Amino acid sequence: MKKHAQTPRKPSIVIGETDHQRLNKLALAAADRLPEISDGLLLELERARVISDGSVPGNVVRMGSTVEYETDTGGGRTVTLVFPQDADISAGKISVLTPIGTALLRLSAGQTMGWTARDDKQHKLTVLAVTKHQAEAEASA
Template sequence: MVQLNESVSKPRIVVSDIDFKRLTDLALGAFDRFPDVAQELESEMGRAEIVHAGSVPANVVRMGSIVEFRSDSAQQRRVKLVFPGEADISQDRISVLTPIGVALIGLAAGQSITWTARDGKQHKLTVITVEQPADTPRVLAFADRRNAALKRSTPGDDDTDPPRAA
């Protein structure tokens, strides 16, 4: 079974409300094909601190982040955390639906986590640096506009409601 090491205290993780929704949906949809990783992703989302997309610190790994990390074998890697359809190991794009992808999501620079690979071996990684994609401000602006629109619209506010009987 693929899992983060339960005997070691897990570090605090932060996930945006947007990533939380997409990752929770992804985990639920992946249970048939990848039950172990899907369960671990769901577990990580369950313990994450969920914040507004604009409130996620810049040094926290989110979807689309470019992450430099060091493994327990002293190997240093630089990867982009992506959704499964965008994954391409030859271009250093790692799916969040892999054991290492699940381990990275929500970590901040300087944090470490112990995780178990598909082969059952435990590994430890430490995040060194995190870079956000260039389109992050545009995505956050869209999320802010969407959230503002949702707050403004309440049932009965539009002209499409049928007239009410007096």
Template structure:
């Protein structure tokens, strides 16, 4: 099933996530230009709020997210920076297509995203929790 083309949903990210993700996208420009552009486009369309003003229902770095893609089985992952990614442990990098699609969404929102092979997918966030993974502690 191909998702319908629709406008991307409004997203919200914290000032800290915006700064760190902007730096990450800039650092990846030479090595992974498509990835850098995709991530930059996502964060550039976001509403930026202070770290203390963001709702706990919004996906941010370190969030644990349950989502469903293309109306298949749900998956639960923790959104992390590339260095902390480990798919076997359920830690997905924000630099993956799914990771960059998730950032800034809130429970109940749906987004269409395109895989590297050009196939379009639909992703819906079911639940968000803010249990911070130890690898993300500062």
């Protein structure tokens, strides 16, 4: 009898209405330049449960979130998830249109997600903490 490898189940995810709308537009606009990333983002947006912006829990990664995560290779980082025009890797700001940015989006602290790097290698990351969102930071400034 042949054994079948089980595909790990993706964690359930939620996303706010505003992020969902903006990211759908972004993914569609990037389809010609970055088809694999665009498709991956669209698939994740499709499977997400869309909720009102005010109902998104504070521990869920959304645009502008600062996220602490670790990878299966033992590396850990703290980054802020941003739109492509705001990306600056030296400042720890990663674009949602990168494989890891798409993987982080809408996860919550404690969730693990697989992602494929640009070199086609498979990786996993685990969100350790989600801190202040950019909108919250601007509101408290």
